[in-house]
Amino acid sequence: MPEEKPKSIDRATLELIEKAGKDKINTVFSRADELKPCPIGVEESCCKICAMGPCRLPRPKKGEGKERVGVCGATIETIVARNFARKVAAGAAAHSDHAREVVQTFIKTARGEAQGFSIKDEMKLVAVALDFGIDVEGRETGDIARELGEKALNEFGKQEGELVYLGKAPLKRQELWRKLGTAPRGIDREIVEIMHRTHMGVDQDYRHLLQQASRAAIADGWGGSMISTDLQDIMFGTPVPVLGSINLGVLKEDNVNVVVHGHEPLLPELLVVASRDPEIRRLTESAGAKGINLAGMCCSANEVLMRHGIPCAGNFLQQELALVTGAVELMTVDVQCQMQGLKDVAECFHTRLITTSDRAMIEGAVHIEFHPEHGLDTAKRILKMAIENYPNRRHAVYIPDQRQDMVAGFSHETINYLLGGLFRASYRPLNDNIMNGRIRGVAGVVGCNNVRTTHDSAHIAMIKELIRNDVLVLTTGCAAMACGKEGLLTPEAAKLYAGSGLAEVCEAVGIPPVLHLGSCVDNSRILMAATAMVKEGGLGDDLSDLPAAGAAPEWMSEKAISIGQYFVASGIFTVFGTTWPTTGSEKVTRHLFEEYEELYKGMWAFEPDPLQAAQLMIRHIDKKRKALGIDKARDRVLFDMAMRRALD
Amino acid sequence: MPDYQYEEKEDFSGRKVKVLGPTYEEGKPEEREDWRSKLGGREDALRYIRTAMRYWYSKEWYGSEKRKQEA
Ligand code: SF4
Ligand code: SF4
Numbered sequence: 001m002p003e004e005k006p007k008s009i010d011r012a013t014l015e016l017i018e019k020a021g022k023d024k025i026n027t028v029f030s031r032a033d034e035l036k037p038c039p040i041g042v043e044e045s046c047c048k049i050c051a052m053g054p055c056r057l058p059r060p061k062k063g064e065g066k067e068r069v070g071v072c073g074a075t076i077e078t079i080v081a082r083n084f085a086r087k088v089a090a091g092a093a094a095h096s097d098h099a100r101e102v103v104q105t106f107i108k109t110a111r112g113e114a115q116g117f118s119i120k121d122e123m124k125l126v127a128v129a130l131d132f133g134i135d136v137e138g139r140e141t142g143d144i145a146r147e148l149g150e151k152a153l154n155e156f157g158k159q160e161g162e163l164v165y166l167g168k169a170p171l172k173r174q175e176l177w178r179k180l181g182t183a184p185r186g187i188d189r190e191i192v193e194i195m196h197r198t199h200m201g202v203d204q205d206y207r208h209l210l211q212q213a214s215r216a217a218i219a220d221g222w223g224g225s226m227i228s229t230d231l232q233d234i235m236f237g238t239p240v241p242v243l244g245s246i247n248l249g250v251l252k253e254d255n256v257n258v259v260v261h262g263h264e265p266l267l268p269e270l271l272v273v274a275s276r277d278p279e280i281r282r283l284t285e286s287a288g289a290k291g292i293n294l295a296g297m298c299c300s301a302n303e304v305l306m307r308h309g310i311p312c313a314g315n316f317l318q319q320e321l322a323l324v325t326g327a328v329e330l331m332t333v334d335v336q337c338q339m340q341g342l343k344d345v346a347e348c349f350h351t352r353l354i355t356t357s358d359r360a361m362i363e364g365a366v367h368i369e370f371h372p373e374h375g376l377d378t379a380k381r382i383l384k385m386a387i388e389n390y391p392n393r394r395h396a397v398y399i400p401d402q403r404q405d406m407v408a409g410f411s412h413e414t415i416n417y418l419l420g421g422l423f424r425a426s427y428r429p430l431n432d433n434i435m436n437g438r439i440r441g442v443a444g445v446v447g448c449n450n451v452r453t454t455h456d457s458a459h460i461a462m463i464k465e466l467i468r469n470d471v472l473v474l475t476t477g478c479a480a481m482a483c484g485k486e487g488l489l490t491p492e493a494a495k496l497y498a499g500s501g502l503a504e505v506c507e508a509v510g511i512p513p514v515l516h517l518g519s520c521v522d523n524s525r526i527l528m529a530a531t532a533m534v535k536e537g538g539l540g541d542d543l544s545d546l547p548a549a550g551a552a553p554e555w556m557s558e559k560a561i562s563i564g565q566y567f568v569a570s571g572i573f574t575v576f577g578t579t580w581p582t583t584g585s586e587k588v589t590r591h592l593f594e595e596y597e598e599l600y601k602g603m604w605a606f607e608p609d610p611l612q613a614a615q616l617m618i619r620h621i622d623k624k625r626k627a628l629g630i631d632k633a634r635d636r637v638l639f640d641m642a643m644r645r646a647l648d
Numbered sequence: 649m650p651d652y653q654y655e656e657k658e659d660f661s662g663r664k665v666k667v668l669g670p671t672y673e674e675g676k677p678e679e680r681e682d683w684r685s686k687l688g689g690r691e692d693a694l695r696y697i698r699t700a701m702r703y704w705y706s707k708e709w710y711g712s713e714k715r716k717q718e719a
Contacts, residue, residue, distance in 0.1 A: 122693060126694060405676070413701070427703075
C-alpha cells in the first residue's frame, strides 16, 4: 500500500479534518478521496463542444503511431488548445466581471447613489484619472470620479483601439504586443472572441488559438484585474502595511462569528462599517455575546485584511472547516471559489449560508442580494441575522488554537514609499540591491490551494527555498495566506529564513522577505511593481529582462491559468505545479514551454516538485542576471572627497 | 538618544565593518501608519504623483527606456 499523503501541513486544518471525519461530515478532503481525477480529462484530451462527441482521444499506446482526431477531424492539438483557451476566457471573465461590478459601484459612488461608499483615496483617483487622460486641474473630486468611472466602463465594450492601461507597460513590451497582434481591444471582446473561435469548426490552428488566449489574458491582467485593483483602492484606500492575524484560531467562542468569503470587497467593506454601528453593538450584547467577530476567507479576506486588519480565517481549502468549528453564525459568499459543499456542512450546524451576488446562488442557501444603493442596510440586516443566530449553536464549539500574526498591505505605491521615503520614493534601492547581488531576484508566488497537493505544502516549500536563495517574494491570494500561517509575513522571518543578502535588505527597510500584495486581482500590483523596476533603470528595458519569475504551485482555478498566461505574455517565466492542462498534446505543450520564449521572451513550465520548481526559477533568474552582466556581485567603489574632486 | 546597536559584518572586500543594527522598535504597532496622510491637498498629491511615481507620470523620466544603448 502506498503511504497516504498528509492532507495539510497546517495543524488547525488537520485537527478539523479529523473532527469532520468523527462527526461524519463530508468536506473537500473526504470527497477527493472518493473521486479521483479522470485520466483523460487531466490531459485535456477530450472534446465535448458539439453533439457529435464527446470525443475522447487518449494517448496511443507505445508503438502505435496513430494520429488522434475527433469525429470532425479536429486534431489533438486543436482540442487541447481550445480547452486551454476556454480556461483563459473563463478566468479572464471572472476577474473582469468582478471589475465591472466594481466600476458600476464606483460610478454610483461618484454620483452619491451608493450608500456607505465614498472616494477615500484622492491621490489614487488623480493618478488613475491621469492614466485615462482626464483633466484634473481645478475639478471637483466627484466630477473627476464620474468621468473616470464612465471611461473605465468603456474599456469592457471597446471594439477598436487598445486598452488604456497597456500604456503603463514598458515601451518595449507594448511594441511586442502590437507586433504579435496581442494588444487587447475591449476586455469583453477578447473573451467573446475566444468563445467564438473555440466553437465547433472555427479556429483550428493551435498557435492561432493560443495567440487569442494571450490577448484575452492580457486584457485580464492589464485590464479587468488592474481596473478592479485601482478603483477599489480609490473607494476603500490604497493598502498600507497593517498587522493582522490568520488561521482558524481567529474565530472566537464568545463572539458572534461572521465569515466573509468570496472575492468582491464591496459588501465586506460595509460589513466592517456596520459591525461598528452602536445599534449592532447593543444587539450583540443583548444576545449575550462579547462582540461581533468578522473574519475573512479566500480573497475577500485579503481585501478586508489589507485595508482594515480584519483577521483571516483561512484560505481556499479551509472554507468548510471554518464551519466545522461549530462557531460560525453566518457565512456570506459572493462570487468565485465558494464550494457548493458549504451548504451541506452549514446544515450540520446552526450556520446560515448567505449568497449575496445577483450572479451566484447556491441551492438551499439564503439569498440576500447586495445592491450599492442600500448596501449599508443590507450589511446591517446580515449582521442582525448572525446575532439572532448566536443562541442557536447546537454543538460543542471546537476552535483550534492556531493563529499567527502577519503584516499585509504592500501595494506597489507603498513599496515605492517604503524604499525611498516621502521625498525620495523610488524603486532605486531595490534595483541597486539586485544589481549588487544582495537580492538575487524577485518572484511572484501566487494562486490557490488544490486538494490534490498537500494543503499549503508546495507554497511553503517553494517560498522558503526562494528566500533562502535571496529571492524577494511577492505573493497574493491563497498563497499569501499560506505564508501568513507559516509566519513568513513578519519582518522577523527575514532573520529566520532568508539568505544573508535578502535578510540585510529586509532589516534595513523593515519589511518581511515575503510581501503580501493582496488578492488575486491584485496580481496587477505585481505587474506594476515589476514595471517600476524596469522603468527605474539598470535592469533592462522590458519585463522579460528582469531577474524575475512567477509560480502557482497549488493552482486549481481557471483564473490561475489566465493569470499565468498574462504573466508569460508579459515576459515572465512562470512555473505551475500540481497538474498541467496541456499534457495531452506535446506540440501545444512545446509551444507554451519553448516557442513562447522566442515569441514573448517569457514561457510556461510545469514542475510538481516545489523545490525543483524553485530551482527552475532561480536558474532562470541567474540566466537573466548573466544577460544583464550582473551575475557577479559587483564591488562597490565608495568615493572619497579626493575622488569626487578629481571628477569635477 | 536611543542606544543604537551595531553588528560586525563583512563588506564587499571581505573587510570587517561595523554596521548599524535593526532600528525598529520592539513590540507590535498600536496603529497603522498611513504614509498617504502625510500629503496635504490635491497640489501635494499631484506633486507626489509626478515625482515619486515618475515612472508613469513624469514626462522627463523614462529610466532605462530612455537610454540610447539597450541593456
Ligand atoms: S467538435 Fe469535433 S472533436 Fe469536438 S466533440 Fe464535436 S466532433 Fe468531437
Ligand atoms: S487564490 Fe485561487 S483559490 Fe484562492 S481565492 Fe484566488 S482563485 Fe480562489
